[in-house]
Amino acid sequence: MTNFHRTQLAGAQQGTQNGLLSSVIQRLNPRLHHLQVATMQSKTGPANAAHFSFVPGPGKHVLRYGSSFILVDRQREKAFDMQTGTPFETITMTTLYSQRNVFEQIFAEAHNMHQQMQEGKTVIYNAMGPEWQPFGDPKRKRPLDSVILERGVKEKIVQDVQAFIAARTWYLDRGIPYRRGYLLYGPPGTGKSSFIQALAGHLDFNIAILNVSQRGLTDDRLSHLLGKVPPRTIVLLEDVDVAFANRRKAEADGYSGATVTFSGLLNALDGVASGEERIVFLTTNFVDRLDEALIRPGRVDMTVRLGDATEYQIEQLWDRFYAEFDPEGTGRKRFLAKVTQLRLTNSVSTAALQGLFLYNKDDPEGAISMVEGLTAGHSRHDEKRVELPGHVDVR
Numbered sequence: 001m002t003n004f005h006r007t008q009l010a011g012a013q014q015g016t017q018n019g020l021l022s023s024v025i026q027r028l029n030p031r032l033h034h035l036q037v038a039t040m041q042s043k044t045g046p047a048n049a050a051h052f053s054f055v056p057g058p059g060k061h062v063l064r065y066g067s068s069f070i071l072v073d074r075q076r077e078k079a080f081d082m083q084t085g086t087p088f089e090t091i092t093m094t095t096l097y098s099q100r101n102v103f104e105q106i107f108a109e110a111h112n113m114h115q116q117m118q119e120g121k122t123v124i125y126n127a128m129g130p131e132w133q134p135f136g137d138p139k140r141k142r143p144l145d146s147v148i149l150e151r152g153v154k155e156k157i158v159q160d161v162q163a164f165i166a167a168r169t170w171y172l173d174r175g176i177p178y179r180r181g182y183l184l185y186g187p188p189g190t191g192k193s194s195f196i197q198a199l200a201g202h203l204d205f206n207i208a209i210l211n212v213s214q215r216g217l218t219d220d221r222l223s224h225l226l227g228k229v230p231p232r233t234i235v236l237l238e239d240v241d242v243a244f245a246n247r248r249k250a251e252a253d254g255y256s257g258a259t260v261t262f263s264g265l266l267n268a269l270d271g272v273a274s275g276e277e278r279i280v281f282l283t284t285n286f287v288d289r290l291d292e293a294l295i296r297p298g299r300v301d302m303t304v305r306l307g308d309a310t311e312y313q314i315e316q317l318w319d320r321f322y323a324e325f326d327p328e329g330t331g332r333k334r335f336l337a338k339v340t341q342l343r344l345t346n347s348v349s350t351a352a353l354q355g356l357f358l359y360n361k362d363d364p365e366g367a368i369s370m371v372e373g374l375t376a377g378h379s380r381h382d383e384k385r386v387e388l389p390g391h392v393d394v395r
């Protein structure tokens with residue numbers, strides 16, 4: 001007899017293991033008693049629409065897989081996943097020694113099922129203690145063209161990242177750490193997070209997000225987390241300026257406080273190295289607070305300013321919302337004339353414009369008549385330019 005033991009943090013384990021066990025459970029065709037109904041709710045259909053499937057419930061079952069019989073023991077733990085409320089489980093599968101190859105097949109099949117479920121999706125990881133864990137269900141990929149940046153900016157970043165991904169052997173042959181850092185800076189609501197999400201989808205990567213200002217995130221934890229990012233995952237470190245306000249040195253006992261320090265952030269970035277490509281995006285609303293040590297090539301190789309909406313972005317955003325109502329573009333011209341007259345170009349965020357267009361979803365005239373409302377919140381940001389040799393600064 002042979003046993004196959006596997007423990008699952010139900011719905012919360014990292015990487016491809018997440019949900020893998022539920023695929024195994026789905027795959028095992030129940031032939032005996034103790035069935036459990038698994039309910040899956042459709043994300044797009046009406047709230048009360050749901051699918052049901054019968055899976056072996058907790059307890060022991062003898063199941064047949066092909067010509068093999070397997071004893072499956074599904075046991076719930078006392079602890080449960082804090083995000084979903086699902087109890088952790090241990091599943092023990094036992095079969096005849098001569099049939100042991102069957103486990104490989106089951107897991108391969110379950111793995112395929114699991115991958116199919118994730119196709120076209122982006123997994124978002126959050127830091128939970130010392131681990132990266134998927135946050136909620138994988139998200140539908142955000143299309144790149146849904147994020148509107150100044151002309152050519154998106155293309156420059158995408159090209160750079162793709163060239164980096166294609167240059168693996170080049171880096172490894174020369175003994176250069178295979179990593180690339182990007183800093184996106186600019187006022188809030190200009191598409192920094194949205195762009196990174198869309199880029200991840202475009203490259204078929206997942207995202208591991210960490211807010212540097214998060215309480216309880218120490219230098220050690222940051223360094224540990226960056227050292228064990230799941231494969232094919234972009235790291236997004238938000239609000240990195242916070243570390244620069246915190247230049248405190250570690251105490252004599254090595255403790256450097258409950259937040260990330262400046263040197264802790266630099267060390268963590270320097271330590272990021274693996275045979276896998278490592279792509280790290282940093283974001284900040286306050287580029288002036290950053291130190292040049294951060295944007296030294298190797299830590300950050302490209303900086304990109306995402307500013308308030310330019311004329312080009314306003315036009316593009318207008319067309320995304322109103323192309324069908326305004327095929328000739330006359331409404332767009334009037335909207336832009338009003339925006340220019342109110343001196344709003346380069347001083348309202350794309351998020352604010354999106355808010356106005358959403359409010360007037362089917363009504364371009366409504367949007368034109370409400371432009372004045374945008375002036376209340378508008379602000380002008382004059383940031384210093386990031387100038388450093390060997391460094392790409394896209395503005």
Ligand SMILES: Nc1ncnc2c1ncn2[C@@H]1O[C@H](COP(=O)(O)OP(=O)(O)OP(=O)(O)O)[C@@H](O)[C@H]1O
Pocket residue numbers: 146147148149186187188189190191192193194195284285350351352354
């Ligand atoms: N350039 C843009 N193109 C398309 N949508 C945008 C753009 N900028 C902002 N939005 C929309 O505005 C909202 C907020 O955007 P997002 O979170 O990406 O901004 P951010 O720059 O990351 O902000 P913060 O600096 O506050 O984190 C999202 O709903 C996003 O879809």
